Amino acid sequence: MALSDRQLWDARYRQGAYSERLWPGAYLQQCMPQILAQQTPERALDVACGRGRNSIYAAQQGFNVDAVDVSAAALAQGARQAFHAGVMVNWRCQNLLGANVGGGWQRDNKYGLIIMFRFVAPSLLPTLVSNLALGGHLLIEEHLQWSGPEAVNGPNNPDFRVAPQALKEALLSSPQGLDIVDEFEGLVEEPDRSQAALSRIWVRRQR
Numbered sequence: 001m002a003l004s005d006r007q008l009w010d011a012r013y014r015q016g017a018y019s020e021r022l023w024p025g026a027y028l029q030q031c032m033p034q035i036l037a038q039q040t041p042e043r044a045l046d047v048a049c050g051r052g053r054n055s056i057y058a059a060q061q062g063f064n065v066d067a068v069d070v071s072a073a074a075l076a077q078g079a080r081q082a083f084h085a086g087v088m089v090n091w092r093c094q095n096l097l098g099a100n101v102g103g104g105w106q107r108d109n110k111y112g113l114i115i116m117f118r119f120v121a122p123s124l125l126p127t128l129v130s131n132l133a134l135g136g137h138l139l140i141e142e143h144l145q146w147s148g149p150e151a152v153n154g155p156n157n158p159d160f161r162v163a164p165q166a167l168k169e170a171l172l173s174s175p176q177g178l179d180i181v182d183e184f185e186g187l188v189e190e191p192d193r194s195q196a197a198l199s200r201i202w203v204r205r206q207r
């Protein structure tokens with residue numbers, strides 16, 4: 001019998017996956033001052049949060065964070081990290097690609113900030129946008145399909161990378177009306193000096 005996503009990811013985290021990646025996403029840190037200048041931090045959602053590096057950072061900025069991931073092992077490691085950092089995060093274990101998506105977070109509460117970093121789930125985008133508060137911010141960072149000669153980190157399977165412009169095209173078709181605040185596609189040096197090909201987009205809900 002094939003292993004479920006939960007079993008696969010739990011095994012990876014128990015073997016130490018991402019244990020060295022403690023820094024919050026550079027893109028989140030880059031955008032945060034402008035987000036805080038535009039809103040008082042209230043509810044935030046970190047989609048496929050893993051060990052919660054970004055959830056913990058958002059909580060440190062004053063957000064009340066719902067952090068959702070399929071892996072209980074990742075969430076347990078995140079909870080320990082949050083305890084040491086002295087912040088509260090609402091950890092929720094859920095398969096975001098299964099039925100009843102959204103059951104793990106507070107659907108009635110609109111989020112002022114939603115982040116999804118390095119988890120490719122195009123089918124989830126309409127749900128995320130509809131859970132944004134008016135004026136709320138959605139930040140997404142994915143590995144980008146890359147055909148250049150440079151060696152890039154991240155998944156070898158192209159299904160776990162997004163095609164150029166794919167995020168933007170999907171988001172701009174949202175009925176809610178989204179302003180693009182910022183977008184980037186290209187190579188980025190990571191804190192461990194490896195190189196990543198990334199697609200980043202930051203949108204804000206208008207209506």
Ligand SMILES: C[S@@+](CC[C@H](N)C(=O)[O-])C[C@H]1O[C@@H](n2cnc3c(N)ncnc32)[C@H](O)[C@@H]1O
Pocket residue numbers: 005009047048049050051052053054068069070071074094095096097098116117118119
């Ligand atoms: C590459 S990690 C990124 C973690 C985190 N967003 C970060 O940037 O550090 C991908 C995450 O997606 C989670 N994941 C994979 N499939 C999932 C699913 N079906 N539902 C929820 N989370 C899932 C994994 O457990 C893993 O933590």
